[in-house]
Amino acid sequence: MPDGEPLDPKTQFRQLYDQEYHSVYRAIRSVVLESAAAEDLTQETFVRAYRARLRYTPTAPPGAWLRRIGINLAISHLRRQKLARFLPARLYVAPDRRDYDRAEARNVVEKALEALSPKLRAAVVLHYYEGLTREEIAEVLGVPAGTVASRIAKAVAIMRKTIGSDQQRETERSRSEGALRGR
């Protein structure tokens, strides 16, 4: 969050767009985990925000307001994708996940983030990357601060477990490879 007066969406929307674009993108990407979908949803977030800018009330900073719109849009996008899987194969077009589905290229952290639910992912990214407090995240996600705290704790526990087991598997593999080479 930059210091100084927050920008007013009613009169300074263009500046707000340039200033908040990347943080909104990251918040959305933490939910959908796809770069192309995240870019599209980020633009859609600003379209919705632009239309609603005159109804904006400064109860929360404009950045939190934008991220809230973005995260809600991203969660709806995932719901629609889930429902679309039930459509007949001809009607359902699978999303383009080329940049994400290269399982070999994905690192431990990506795999651990994928193990979390979208709501847990959003909470940990907002907390550990954006550095938001539980109260600020509560404003963004529209849930009580206690729920945010439990989501972060749950997410960290899952991630530690996933990363731990992944690293252990990796150690065992390199150990057995070393033993084979030693013969």
Added chain:
Amino acid sequence: MKVPYVEDKTTRGGQSTPSETDVSRMIRAEVETWKSRRGPDWSDLMIRLTAAGPSPWVIYTTASAALVVILVTAYLVGSWLQIGALAQPINSHLH
């Protein structure tokens, strides 16, 4: 609402399990790599705004107002022409 207790102290990792500090560092490093390829594109935003048409609340309000006008008109026409159930005279002298 009852929520589980959250430890404020960082948890230490085991032999292969990372600590909470490690996890937060890993998250920061990972998210740092998430860069939008296009970046902010104001002209695309304006195109989307014009292509999207009126907002849903405008559509809902207009549709509701139109429905009310249709119902009121139908009622007035029905009573003027004395047709339909609304125009039935009430028989108050039932024996």
